[in-house]
Amino acid sequence: MDLTELQEIAEAERQAQKSIRVHCCTSTGCQAANSLGVKKNLEGAVKAADLGDRVQVVGVGCMGFCGRGPLVEIDPQDKLYEEVTPDDAASIIESLNGGTATANEGDLNHPFFARQMRIVRETSGKIDPERIEEYIAAGGYQSLYKVIHDMTPAEVVDQISKSGLRGRGGGGYPTGLKWATMAKMPGEQKYVICNADEGDPGAFMDRSVLESDPHRVLEGMAIAGYAVGATQAFIYVRAEYPLAIDRLQKAIKQAKRLSLLGSQIFGSPFDFKVDIRIGAGAFVCGEETALIASVEGGRGLPRPRPPYPAQSGLWGCPTLINNVETFANIAVIIREGAEWYANIGTEKSKGTKVFALTGKIRNNGLIEVPMGITLREIVEEMGGGVPDGEVKAVQTGGPSGGCIPASLLDTPVDYDSLVTIGSMMGSGGMVVMDETTSMIEVAQFYMEFCRGETCGKCIPCRVGTVQMYQALTKILKGEATMRDIEQLEQLCGMVKDTSLCGLGQTAPNPVMSTLRYFRDEYLVLLQDSPNGKVAVKS
Amino acid sequence: MSVKTLTIDGVDVAIEEGATLLTAAKEAGVHIPTLCHLEGVTDVGACRLCLVEIEGINKLLPACVTEVSEGMKVHTNTETLQEYRRMVVEMLFSEGNHICAVCVVNGNCQLQDAAIEVGMDHTRFPYRFPQRDVDVSHDRFGLDHNRCILCTRCVRVCDEIEGAHVWDVAGRGPASRIISGLAQPWGEVEACTSCGKCVDACPTGSLFRKGSTVAEMEKDRGKVEFLVTAREEHKWTR
Ligand SMILES: Cc1cc2nc3c(=O)[nH]c(=O)nc-3n(C[C@H](O)[C@H](O)[C@H](O)COP(=O)(O)O)c2cc1C
Ligand code: SF4
Ligand code: SF4
Ligand code: SF4
Ligand code: FES
Ligand code: FES
Numbered sequence: 001m002d003l004t005e006l007q008e009i010a011e012a013e014r015q016a017q018k019s020i021r022v023h024c025c026t027s028t029g030c031q032a033a034n035s036l037g038v039k040k041n042l043e044g045a046v047k048a049a050d051l052g053d054r055v056q057v058v059g060v061g062c063m064g065f066c067g068r069g070p071l072v073e074i075d076p077q078d079k080l081y082e083e084v085t086p087d088d089a090a091s092i093i094e095s096l097n098g099g100t101a102t103a104n105e106g107d108l109n110h111p112f113f114a115r116q117m118r119i120v121r122e123t124s125g126k127i128d129p130e131r132i133e134e135y136i137a138a139g140g141y142q143s144l145y146k147v148i149h150d151m152t153p154a155e156v157v158d159q160i161s162k163s164g165l166r167g168r169g170g171g172g173y174p175t176g177l178k179w180a181t182m183a184k185m186p187g188e189q190k191y192v193i194c195n196a197d198e199g200d201p202g203a204f205m206d207r208s209v210l211e212s213d214p215h216r217v218l219e220g221m222a223i224a225g226y227a228v229g230a231t232q233a234f235i236y237v238r239a240e241y242p243l244a245i246d247r248l249q250k251a252i253k254q255a256k257r258l259s260l261l262g263s264q265i266f267g268s269p270f271d272f273k274v275d276i277r278i279g280a281g282a283f284v285c286g287e288e289t290a291l292i293a294s295v296e297g298g299r300g301l302p303r304p305r306p307p308y309p310a311q312s313g314l315w316g317c318p319t320l321i322n323n324v325e326t327f328a329n330i331a332v333i334i335r336e337g338a339e340w341y342a343n344i345g346t347e348k349s350k351g352t353k354v355f356a357l358t359g360k361i362r363n364n365g366l367i368e369v370p371m372g373i374t375l376r377e378i379v380e381e382m383g384g385g386v387p388d389g390e391v392k393a394v395q396t397g398g399p400s401g402g403c404i405p406a407s408l409l410d411t412p413v414d415y416d417s418l419v420t421i422g423s424m425m426g427s428g429g430m431v432v433m434d435e436t437t438s439m440i441e442v443a444q445f446y447m448e449f450c451r452g453e454t455c456g457k458c459i460p461c462r463v464g465t466v467q468m469y470q471a472l473t474k475i476l477k478g479e480a481t482m483r484d485i486e487q488l489e490q491l492c493g494m495v496k497d498t499s500l501c502g503l504g505q506t507a508p509n510p511v512m513s514t515l516r517y518f519r520d521e522y523l524v525l526l527q528d529s530p531n532g533k534v535a536v537k538s
Numbered sequence: 539m540s541v542k543t544l545t546i547d548g549v550d551v552a553i554e555e556g557a558t559l560l561t562a563a564k565e566a567g568v569h570i571p572t573l574c575h576l577e578g579v580t581d582v583g584a585c586r587l588c589l590v591e592i593e594g595i596n597k598l599l600p601a602c603v604t605e606v607s608e609g610m611k612v613h614t615n616t617e618t619l620q621e622y623r624r625m626v627v628e629m630l631f632s633e634g635n636h637i638c639a640v641c642v643v644n645g646n647c648q649l650q651d652a653a654i655e656v657g658m659d660h661t662r663f664p665y666r667f668p669q670r671d672v673d674v675s676h677d678r679f680g681l682d683h684n685r686c687i688l689c690t691r692c693v694r695v696c697d698e699i700e701g702a703h704v705w706d707v708a709g710r711g712p713a714s715r716i717i718s719g720l721a722q723p724w725g726e727v728e729a730c731t732s733c734g735k736c737v738d739a740c741p742t743g744s745l746f747r748k749g750s751t752v753a754e755m756e757k758d759r760g761k762v763e764f765l766v767t768a769r770e771e772h773k774w775t776r
Pocket of ligand 1: 172
């Protein structure tokens with residue numbers, strides 16, 4: 001394979017594409033609402049209307065508006081249909097001949113779509129994730145060609161550093177710095193791992209990327225392998241993501257067939273193999289040292305860092321771990337240049353971030369927005385606000401994050417601002433809550449999650465989460481006094497400061513943020529509450 | 539071999555590169571409480587009792603797995619650390635069923651020692667009173683899960699010193715527990731050589747020799763260290 005051949009595949013694919021493409025979402029969300037039935041009927045209708053020569057039904061990945069699925073989009077007419085049923089299919093195809101479609105028409109100019117900026121998801125919902133040719137036709141694998149033939153590994157690392165990209169797995173560690181460390185590590189054998197464990201409740205960004213555009217992730221990983229000197233990679237996906245696993249397997253096979261993965265990629269001496277490892281779905285296995293233990297075949301237990309995986313990871317070798325979304329940015333950065341990328345976002349948080357916007361909000365789904373956009377713009381403009389009532393809080397960062405009160409909705413969404421107000425970016429879960437939500441119950445929910453997910457290795461996390469959960473339950477039952485609140489706060493501090501890994505270190509965050517912003521809710525439930533009320537929850 | 543110099547609680551120490559803070563502290567005559575650490579087997583940094591403060595680092599680090607570096611200023615006994623250590627021990631007592639008065643190692647227990655050392659006289663956390671089993675299927679030894687603190691010393695000793703790998707941890711979080719074999723009764727695990735190293739390694743009364751009555755059982759906690767020195771350095775003295 002060389003560049004000409006790659007371009008030939010792209011050209012042939014473009015030639016073969018029909019002038020009208022009917023995109024039908026086949027990602028998990030829409031499949032659950034029977035989008036496969038819709039797709040089948042769309043195909044039948046095209047045949048019945050004898051439109052096969054100019055209309056093509058394409059099963060595509062997620063378009064983002066998952067809450068209104070199944071979604072069907074007509075390209076290039078830019079028409080979107082929501083909540084499509086198999087019965088609507090015939091009328092949608094007829095509408096291409098001047099008829100009227102019975103399905104609900106969506107508004108692609110709505111801020112939900114218009115305010116997005118798609119880098120990671122640029123082809124998501126536009127191409128068939130099961131065909132490598134569509135990815136290549138969209139410019140895929142050209143960045144890989146470019147780095148192998150026109151750039152030294154050091155230049156690639158330099159570009160990623162200059163882009164300002166930070167890890168999307170939660171911590172926000174500078175990706176370029178991680179790659180530079182890896183590149184400098186001595187050693188014949190190095191590894192690349194893609195973290196697709198995605199354990200945060202309510203988050204499905206990584207799953208969607210893998211289901212909608214697996215090649216983008218593979219290309220990013222291969223570029224990383226070239227830059228840091230690794231020839232073997234693993235994608236660690238949780239078993240609960242069967243469709244993502246299936247599409248990844250297909251993608252790896254296709255890329256290997258075209259020699260875009262494997263040995264002597266693009267006729268160069270660069271070899272890069274990717275294998276899938278399936279995780280049993282333990283939240284802690286997303287923590288990098290636990291993930292490594294799990295890939296090695298052991299129990300997924302975190303170990304103290306340092307040494308960091310870049311120094312000693314898989315089987316003691318230098319190992320680069322990045323998140324799915326982090327890898328999904330790479331090919332675009334190489335294609336458009338570091339400067340272009342660095343112009344998006346804020347001073348210290350570059351580029352875009354994908355969020356799973358859910359909860360008490362009109363428009364549920366996946367959005368990709370430039371960093372620095374305010375929470376208010378996301379929640380009120382794009383999300384359309386709370387269906388009836390007011391926003392009370394927004395939870396970001398999942399079990400490691402916190403609840404941001406409505407009064408702080410003008411906070412820009414970037415790594416550092418969110419941390420300053422006691423939450424964090426996390427992997428991208430964003431749950432909107434309205435006035436009817438009890439913030440203590442929210443804290444209790446996350447604590448219940450952590451209590452069940454702690455690996456149990458270290459005492460503060462194993463016992464502390466149980467104790468915090470119990471304290472919250474006691475408060476909710478109206479059986480607690482001011483002493484319990486004091487003790488809860490003490491527990492938060494201790495578990496945060498003394499736990500071994502990120503799970504325990506961040507588990508108190510949801511409690512601390514609700515105590516900080518919604519303390520009154522706690523106080524009125526106390527037996528010795530200041531206004532003398534003994535509030536017992538019904 | 540290069541040597542690093544540092545101060546621990548104001549005491550100057552010079553020690554070879556690669557040594558842990560725990561070793562350095564011992565050298566300096568500073569005592570740091572530990573539970574999961576056992577001389578002779580790898581460290582896992584699990585119990586968090588040995589956390590120390592290091593100037594310029596805003597995280598508490600476990601002395602048992604943190605390597606010394608030049609010029610470090612380490613504090614092992616600040617007020618925060620004292621408070622956190624006490625909480626760790628209280629948490630252990632609230633988590634299992636530790637009724638010392640009827641324990642075979644009463645008076646010879648490292649959890650008890652830790653409690654005394656951190657000044658714990660009661661636990662402020664509610665007891666959980668979990669339902670836990672006792673396994674006395676082995677001819678010579680017994681396992682009382684009620685007293686297990688999941689330090690995994692038995693796991694490491696059996697794996698790394700005896701080479702039998704009888705023990706492991708199953709379950710997660712509050713449901714974690716030590717298992718023998720593939721969750722078989724200990725007596726049925728063929729891999730067990732009945733060497734008793736795990737029993738000696740166990741800090742509490744969780745692993746015990748049968749036939750000891752309450753507060754009689756003394757464990758030989760130096761056994762592993764002795765064996766390791768004997769093997770590696772051919773020194774057969776204690
Ligand atoms: C308890 C815990 C769970 C985590 N889960 C994930 C996860 O599901 N996916 C992920 O990419 N990172 C997860 N992380 C963060 C990873 O450990 C790691 O920092 C990240 O994958 C690095 O990639 P990045 O630099 O591209 O963000 C988790 C961390 C902790 C402490
Ligand atoms: S903090 Fe929690 S999850 Fe992490 S090692 Fe300790 S017990 Fe396990
Ligand atoms: S007696 Fe020896 S072999 Fe048996 S479990 Fe204990 S350490 Fe392992
Ligand atoms: S049985 Fe003893 S040595 Fe083994 S984990 Fe429990 S307390 Fe530690
Ligand atoms: S799953 Fe169909 S639009 Fe997201
Ligand atoms: S002795 Fe260091 S963490 Fe247990």
